[in-house]
Amino acid sequence: MEVKFNVRRYDPESTDAVSHFQEYQMDMDDSSTVLDGLIRIREEVDGTLSLRCSCRSAICGSCAVKVNGEAGLACNTKIIDVLSEDGNTVTVEPAGNLPVIKDLVVDFQPFWEKIRAVEPWLQPEGEEPETEYLAPDEDMLHLAGVVSCILCGACVSDCTVMEVDSNFLGPAALAKSYRFVGDPRDDSAQQRFKTLNEDGGVWDCTRCMKCVEVCPKGVAPMDRIMALREQVMEAGYTNTNGARHAFEFSNSVKHSGWLDEKKLVVKSFGIFNIKAMIGLIPLAIRSQRAGKVPPIFHKNIPGVENVRRIFEKVETKK
Amino acid sequence: MRYAFYPGCVSRGACPELYSATIEVCKILDIELDEEALKGASCTGAGVLQEKNLRLGDTLNARTFAMAEKSGNPLMTICSTCQGVMSQANERLLADPEYLASINEDLTEEGLEYKGTADPKHLLWIIAEDLGMDFLESKIVNKLNGLKLAPFYGCYIVRPTKALGFAENPGRKQALEMVIESVGGEVVDFPGKTLCCGFPILTINPKNSVNMVANHTIDAKDRGADAMVTPCPLCHLNLDGYQPNAASARKREIDLPIIHLPQLLGLALGISPEAMRLNKHIVSTKKLLSELVISP
Numbered sequence: 001m002e003v004k005f006n007v008r009r010y011d012p013e014s015t016d017a018v019s020h021f022q023e024y025q026m027d028m029d030d031s032s033t034v035l036d037g038l039i040r041i042r043e044e045v046d047g048t049l050s051l052r053c054s055c056r057s058a059i060c061g062s063c064a065v066k067v068n069g070e071a072g073l074a075c076n077t078k079i080i081d082v083l084s085e086d087g088n089t090v091t092v093e094p095a096g097n098l099p100v101i102k103d104l105v106v107d108f109q110p111f112w113e114k115i116r117a118v119e120p121w122l123q124p125e126g127e128e129p130e131t132e133y134l135a136p137d138e139d140m141l142h143l144a145g146v147v148s149c150i151l152c153g154a155c156v157s158d159c160t161v162m163e164v165d166s167n168f169l170g171p172a173a174l175a176k177s178y179r180f181v182g183d184p185r186d187d188s189a190q191q192r193f194k195t196l197n198e199d200g201g202v203w204d205c206t207r208c209m210k211c212v213e214v215c216p217k218g219v220a221p222m223d224r225i226m227a228l229r230e231q232v233m234e235a236g237y238t239n240t241n242g243a244r245h246a247f248e249f250s251n252s253v254k255h256s257g258w259l260d261e262k263k264l265v266v267k268s269f270g271i272f273n274i275k276a277m278i279g280l281i282p283l284a285i286r287s288q289r290a291g292k293v294p295p296i297f298h299k300n301i302p303g304v305e306n307v308r309r310i311f312e313k314v315e316t317k318k
Numbered sequence: 319m320r321y322a323f324y325p326g327c328v329s330r331g332a333c334p335e336l337y338s339a340t341i342e343v344c345k346i347l348d349i350e351l352d353e354e355a356l357k358g359a360s361c362t363g364a365g366v367l368q369e370k371n372l373r374l375g376d377t378l379n380a381r382t383f384a385m386a387e388k389s390g391n392p393l394m395t396i397c398s399t400c401q402g403v404m405s406q407a408n409e410r411l412l413a414d415p416e417y418l419a420s421i422n423e424d425l426t427e428e429g430l431e432y433k434g435t436a437d438p439k440h441l442l443w444i445i446a447e448d449l450g451m452d453f454l455e456s457k458i459v460n461k462l463n464g465l466k467l468a469p470f471y472g473c474y475i476v477r478p479t480k481a482l483g484f485a486e487n488p489g490r491k492q493a494l495e496m497v498i499e500s501v502g503g504e505v506v507d508f509p510g511k512t513l514c515c516g517f518p519i520l521t522i523n524p525k526n527s528v529n530m531v532a533n534h535t536i537d538a539k540d541r542g543a544d545a546m547v548t549p550c551p552l553c554h555l556n557l558d559g560y561q562p563n564a565a566s567a568r569k570r571e572i573d574l575p576i577i578h579l580p581q582l583l584g585l586a587l588g589i590s591p592e593a594m595r596l597n598k599h600i601v602s603t604k605k606l607l608s609e610l611v612i613s614p
């Protein structure tokens with residue numbers, strides 16, 4: 001099949017050094033991957049195209065790029081699955097949220113810094129065992145998903161929070177942290193929770209599911225972040241807007257069956273957070289002026305006692 | 319067609335304009351809304367409750383699904399977040415009969431049982447799939463010729479694609495653009511349309527949240543959009559309510575009205591802007607409405 005590759009090029013050494021798209025028309029097999037296409041371009045058409053790859057089988061994690069605007073591994077994306085509607089174009093760009101070195105090659109330094117920041121190694125306490133540190137199979141099962149991470153950076157590329165905040169630890173590092181928090185051989189969970197609860201940690205995720213969608217290995221970073229939030233709260237870190245928000249949300253649904261937005265906002269900031277309260281005033285005034293205010297009295301839904309009963313039943317099950 | 323209507327918390331709280339616009343639009347589109355069936359249904363949990371206790375969220379949604387089943391009508395949502403949370407809950411409930419059975423145990427006391435037949439659908443999908451674009455076009459009295467509209471989906475109605483049935487219903491990927499074109503508008507495409515508006519971190523990290531609002535609204539505006547359309551009232555709350563903050567953070571004017579999907583439909587179906595409370599937005603729609611070239 002005839003395929004038009006639209007590749008974003010960038011050469012820091014060229015005189016203008018701005019990125020631009022370059023088109024390559026190629027005849028590809030129906031079974032070819034995007035990586036097959038890129039390699040053929042480099043080898044047969046344009047030797048100046050830079051890209052990273054190694055295993056070509058979705059194992060090494062070096063070939064993450066954006067295909068049609070969404071991150072993925074070039075080596076496990078079949079061209080035929082991503083052709084444009086008119087049937088012959090594929091757009092390939094470097095992974096996002098990392099500085100571009102040249103063409104499709106990005107600098108992973110910031111990625112590794114975040115991974116390092118979560119201290120991705122076991123930190124056991126107490127006396128060293130005679131032989132190796134053993135962990136029962138059933139305790140490790142829930143980690144099977146996270147340990148499949150190949151550190152490709154696809155999730156980081158498309159994380160919507162990292163796009164606006166380079167301070168956020170991000171999906172890959174947080175999923176990695178979950179892996180160590182959940183390991184029965186690790187004894188530093190308390191210390192890890194402390195870091196995770198800080199700015200840039202678990203509370204900064206916006207739950208957009210981008211990382212879940214683009215991860216080629218089913219790591220589901222966001223689900224791990226949500227699990228960490230729960231553990232952080234259980235460990236006693238409840239003095240954050242995020243924790244208060246989760247608590248108040250649940251409280252509102254439990255008591256009335258639905259959400260009381262006004263109370264939720266106020267309580268999320270914490271009743272004594274005067275600065276945040278004052279920050280809310282302009283919005284309140286704007287809303288008032290526009291006639292856009294929730295009803296003053298938050299009524300319970302009919303049959304709310306059934307909702308409360310479910311809450312009590314299921315909460316005790318946990 | 320008749321639907322068990324699930325309005326969600328936001329259309330009954332901070333976005334009353336969404337509720338009224340939906341009711342008016344459905345009348346014209348022959349969508350009969352059963353407003354009673356789900357009166358006693360709870361909040362979906364919005365992903366927040368699920369964060370704390372997944373099973374609890376699934377039980378509450380199974381309860382809502384059982385109520386819809388009992389009414390004999392399919393369930394209609396009008397919020398991307400409601401839709402996504404329900405689709406995900408349904409996927410889990412249907413994937414594991416044992417799980418469903420144990421969830422049902424907590425519903426029997428109320429005389430409810432979820433049999434697994436609910437198929438919650440957003441109004442957007444109902445229009446695209448159940449009614450069809452031809453039907454929609456047949457009801458249009460005001461073609462919104464030339465109005466430049468940027469779509470903004472909201473995360474939960476585009477991800478995760480598996481739970482949302484994108485493979486079975488490929489039209490869901492483009493449904494909003496299709497509606498915009500059907501009412502005579504011109505689509506202003508921009509990469510942010512399927513990204514996050516920042517609402518969930520509004521109280522957690524207001525700076526990041528406002529930056530997201532700024533990025534999306536400014537990008538759409540600079541590409542020529544007259545307004546942005548969204549099927550998600552939470553996106554509306556953030557993109558509309560915090561647009562003034564975004565503008566002052568970037569030290570520039572943005573002035574991009576954020577229109578709920580039913581309000582857009584309503585304009586084309588001949589419903590008055592006041593009836594849909596288009597005058598109750600934070601970012602004024604006045605200029606937009608006055609410039610609107612409406613041709614039959």
Ligand code: SF4
Binds near residue numbers: 055059
């Ligand atoms: S890391 Fe492993 S899978 Fe990747 S290229 Fe090297 S040997 Fe192959």
Ligand code: SF4
Binds near residue numbers: 155161
């Ligand atoms: S869910 Fe959270 S971590 Fe994942 S991409 Fe979105 S913001 Fe980033």
Ligand code: SF4
Binds near residue numbers: 153
């Ligand atoms: S979590 Fe998935 S997307 Fe992120 S680095 Fe690991 S394998 Fe890649």
Ligand code: SF4
Binds near residue numbers: 208399
């Ligand atoms: S864009 Fe934001 S508010 Fe809208 S659905 Fe996604 S997370 Fe929710």
Ligand code: FES
Binds near residue numbers: 056059060075
């Ligand atoms: S080349 Fe190794 S993951 Fe794609």
